[in-house]
Amino acid sequence: MIRMFNKTHRFTILAAMLLPLLAINASAQKNSGSANPFSGKVLPKVQLPVFKKDTINIKRYGAVPDGVTLNTQAINSAIAACSKKGGGVVVVPTGIWLTGPIVMQSNVNLHINRDAMLLFTKDYSQYKLVAGNWEGVPAARNQSPISGKNLQNIAITGEGIVDGNGDAWRAVKRDKLTDSQWKTLVESGGVLSEDKKMWYPSEGYYKGSQVKKAGVLLNGKTVKDFEEIKNFLRPNLVVLESCKKVLLEGVTFQNSPAWNLHPLMCEDITVRNVYAKNPWYAQNGDGIDLESCKNALIENSTFDVGDDGICIKSGRDEEGRKRGKPTENVIIRNCVVYHAHGGFVIGSEMSGGVHNMYVSNCTFIGTDIGLRFKTTRGRGGVVDQIYISDINMKDIVGDAILFDMYYEGKDPVPLKGEQRDAPKVETYKVTEATPQFKDFHVSNVVCNGAARAIFVRGLPEMNIADIWLNNMVIQAKTGMDCTEATNINLKNVKLITDNTNPVISIDNSKSITFDGLKYNAGSELLFNIGGSKTSDIKVSNTSFTNAKNKANFVQGASQQSLITN
Known part of the structure; x- marks a missing residue:
């Protein structure tokens, strides 16, 4: 009896010790996002290092x-x-x-x-x-x-x-500081640009800023060629x-x-x-x-930075294509991004390609763009098999979701007084330098505040293609702009917008599907459809009575391009 009591007593004590640990472990597993939100997909496996004690x-x-x-x-x-x-x-x-x-x-x-x-x-x-x-x-x-x-x-x-x-190394734009901050910075030393709108930490840095392709080790250039502007090469x-x-x-x-x-x-x-x-x-x-990494996990992390938050790259232009190493097999989950140019970003240097990405349970607060996918002619590379789920956004300064193939290397949101012209639309020959964005799956997105809900801008010679946007509620000043795109599918998407004239603009795009679209009651115009290449715009399970005008057709678009049922 005593022996049995002791065994039982020891088991009770052991259980009392283990149960809280098991509960903590279960909670940690739950919080780490170990559950797979991507039905039918086997997530990549990432090996951890092991160290001696x-x-x-x-x-x-x-x-x-x-x-x-x-x-x-x-x-x-x-x-x-x-x-x-x-x-x-x-x-x-x-x-x-x-x-x-x-x-x-x-x-x-x-x-x-x-x-x-x-x-x-x-x-x-x-x-x-x-x-x-x-x-x-x-x-x-x-x-x-x-x-x-x-x-x-x-x-x-x-x-x-x-x-x-880093403050010892960085240049700073005048428009990004308050008057008092700018005054303090200038009084600390350094060099001002001729227009007094940029502060440089040293004369060497300023000289470097004036050098085209400063530091680039191509065409016979060596490290010694850049000693004079060393301070610029952060x-x-x-x-x-x-x-x-x-x-x-x-x-x-x-x-x-x-x-x-x-x-x-x-x-x-x-x-x-x-x-x-x-x-x-x-x-x-x-x-x-x-950049050009294979098998990666980024989780439970916080980013509050001056440029893109979580960014995926794979080399730039010809050099990136020569390297030929995509970034692939990546899991990103349970992360928070505060100030940043983009919350989750691919590009613009993606010339080696990006494949097999899984992003889930992330929150973006106050970023310039939420989901930001950017490239430009000359990059080449293919970005595909991108799976994104359960994203929360608040107070997005620009676009909640952006696909753009006209990236110009500028801040995503213009500074006060800055003028930007729309790019000239020309059709180029498709070559290895032509980038591709395709096969994106984005679902379960909530955005409380943005300048624009969705922006899609492909190239005439290489449309952004095969995008699925499902189960979203986006509050924004304006709705959706879609240009030079093919096979873009929206299902159960609700756009709550300040500007309802139009809610959605489509230009030179084809095979665009809206299933279960919801929008503001009393909207002025639901669709503005333009371009002679636009065709096969299908709308189903959507009420048109909420809009004063169903659709407007401009710049050669045909009324037959819109198909409703």
């Missing part, structure tokens, strides 16, 4: 946490020693650790404690000018604060902060190139000189619970740019 404290190698001592050699020595011994964990403990560039090594987990900050020096001389990559093209750049190449089994973890001291904060089994977890990556996180040609990369943070005025201050 051995730990090395950077203090052992002489690092000093006073925010003044330069700890570059001490930190790199600790990482190198750890890797040489077979790997393990290099710990960055309490304190502010001033440092120059850190180079990762295989089998090392750089662990930054919550009360620790890696602060990268403002001293340009600490960063060598090296051969790197910028916006998909080989280019001379300053050495990144954190870098690694041809490595395996690496990680940056913890809950601490990596600060790139580094990305973290660049990991051709690495396998990468983990970035828990850390705040902030104040980057250019892009924040840049995995390039990596395989099996996991980004989890990170916070990527840049000032909203930070030019090229992207959150993460996943």
